[in-house]
Amino acid sequence: MSAASAASAASAASDDGAGRVALAVSGLSVSYGNVVAVHDATFRVAEGDACAITGPNGNGKSSILMGVTGMVRRRGAVEIFGTQAPNGDVRWAARHGLTLVPERRQLYPDLSAADNIILGCYCWTRSIGKARRSGPFGRALDLFPELKPHLKQAAGTLSGGQQQMVAIARGLAADPKILAVDEPCLGLAEAVAKRVYDALARIHEAGTTLIVVEEAPKRALTLCNRRVEVRNGVAGAA
Amino acid sequence: MKFGNLVIAGIVTGSIYAVFAVCVSVWYRVSNILNLAVGDFAMVGALGVDNLYRVKGLPLPAAIITTLAVVAVFAYAYDQVVLRIAQDGPRRMEGIVVTFFFTFALSFFIDGVAKMLFGTDVHAAPALWNGASLTWGSLHFERAGLLVLLCALIVGGAFWVYIRYTLGGKALEASGENPIGARIAGIDTRRYRRLIFIGTAVIAAVFGIVESPITGYTYLSGATISLTGFLAAAYGGFRKPGRALLAGLFIGVLEALLGGYVSAEYGDTVLYAILAALVLAWPRGLGFESAVSS
Numbered sequence: 001m002s003a004a005s006a007a008s009a010a011s012a013a014s015d016d017g018a019g020r021v022a023l024a025v026s027g028l029s030v031s032y033g034n035v036v037a038v039h040d041a042t043f044r045v046a047e048g049d050a051c052a053i054t055g056p057n058g059n060g061k062s063s064i065l066m067g068v069t070g071m072v073r074r075r076g077a078v079e080i081f082g083t084q085a086p087n088g089d090v091r092w093a094a095r096h097g098l099t100l101v102p103e104r105r106q107l108y109p110d111l112s113a114a115d116n117i118i119l120g121c122y123c124w125t126r127s128i129g130k131a132r133r134s135g136p137f138g139r140a141l142d143l144f145p146e147l148k149p150h151l152k153q154a155a156g157t158l159s160g161g162q163q164q165m166v167a168i169a170r171g172l173a174a175d176p177k178i179l180a181v182d183e184p185c186l187g188l189a190e191a192v193a194k195r196v197y198d199a200l201a202r203i204h205e206a207g208t209t210l211i212v213v214e215e216a217p218k219r220a221l222t223l224c225n226r227r228v229e230v231r232n233g234v235a236g237a238a
Numbered sequence: 239m240k241f242g243n244l245v246i247a248g249i250v251t252g253s254i255y256a257v258f259a260v261c262v263s264v265w266y267r268v269s270n271i272l273n274l275a276v277g278d279f280a281m282v283g284a285l286g287v288d289n290l291y292r293v294k295g296l297p298l299p300a301a302i303i304t305t306l307a308v309v310a311v312f313a314y315a316y317d318q319v320v321l322r323i324a325q326d327g328p329r330r331m332e333g334i335v336v337t338f339f340f341t342f343a344l345s346f347f348i349d350g351v352a353k354m355l356f357g358t359d360v361h362a363a364p365a366l367w368n369g370a371s372l373t374w375g376s377l378h379f380e381r382a383g384l385l386v387l388l389c390a391l392i393v394g395g396a397f398w399v400y401i402r403y404t405l406g407g408k409a410l411e412a413s414g415e416n417p418i419g420a421r422i423a424g425i426d427t428r429r430y431r432r433l434i435f436i437g438t439a440v441i442a443a444v445f446g447i448v449e450s451p452i453t454g455y456t457y458l459s460g461a462t463i464s465l466t467g468f469l470a471a472a473y474g475g476f477r478k479p480g481r482a483l484l485a486g487l488f489i490g491v492l493e494a495l496l497g498g499y500v501s502a503e504y505g506d507t508v509l510y511a512i513l514a515a516l517v518l519a520w521p522r523g524l525g526f527e528s529a530v531s532s
Contacts, residue, residue: 123424
């Protein structure tokens, strides 16, 4: 499949969704030096959707999220709820409702779990009191009651599953309208992975638009109603 | 009451080491770069104020404000030019050894300029709190020493409150622990690196101004202060400002006691021998291994 046809197919696959467009990506390309990781990806995600981005490892799934959220420089256009997102500005994306829960969690290992989570609020406030009293922070803690006994523990000493929960909770504390979760079950035992997916389902039910990057389409499709397949850096409808 | 007075003198010296150690640690936490030039900013503070006040005839408040402003602008420019290219460019330089040279070179540069501007003699900023030393029983408190201690308490306390109780302080810690994770949370890690670099440079200059009436400074004094602050910071694994602060105080008191009881001439030699022995005996406990591995 050529890049152009793949892109248009992805667009068509997503255009039939109802509701307003939460995320519109057109002609997205991401390169690392001379290596092209994503080539000309075009897709849309409607508000309230749960969209899976699937494909084999190393094919550019994570790079799509990195480009969309502004973690890496990109070519092409990204619109979040109809507003053009500036290139390379993660903070802007977070303030406009798009938050990333990255692959390998990217926590702050020496800070406590609670501090990790509360830093999710940083994109909308500088006041720690306001952050602690806020709805998003409270909801993030409520979603994972099993974290409560560990909130004062250094994040680096938590188990893999607990760390993933902290990462998702940090994402929620940013009060996202779109939560982009990259490989949430990487390296987790099946029972823990199920718990993580249950939490993602609850986040989706509460009205948050979800984008989930997964290597395994089967698991992703238990949650997602749409799918974008990525092969060799080319995004296509599946 | 020789012991008591030595301890007081040690605490004053130690509080300076402690503040410099905290400055080194806090900036290392946010940037992963060791600032070897921190003592040179203190020297610029002391000699700059002396020069503007005594030689150029500026009123003291104007001399202090001008010197601090020059230090802040220079630190800002250094961050914007050198650190930005080294850290924010497409080929980011990492590793404690490579980044060491940025501030090492800066230290030499500042020393060279200071030698041209201020000469090689010993000078000091004028004392901000004049008068005979205060006494309490047989204990003597130098006014300048008390001022240094007060500044150390204010600076140490402010850092502690900022890091422990504010979201900005936690964002600062997050910037050093995981720059990628910090960016994801919308934290501008470059802004924190710049803010703390400028902030610690100005703090160092302030300490140079209040401390120089006690010891006197030459253009080379900065390196010694940096070294001792750096050592104290190393005892906290470069990442623990609280531990670095205690280590700074400990080194100051030990130095004073050795100078008073063992030998004024060889006190420093014995001091560094003890510090080296401590590191050899207890590297993990003192945080050296974590500093190297991080």
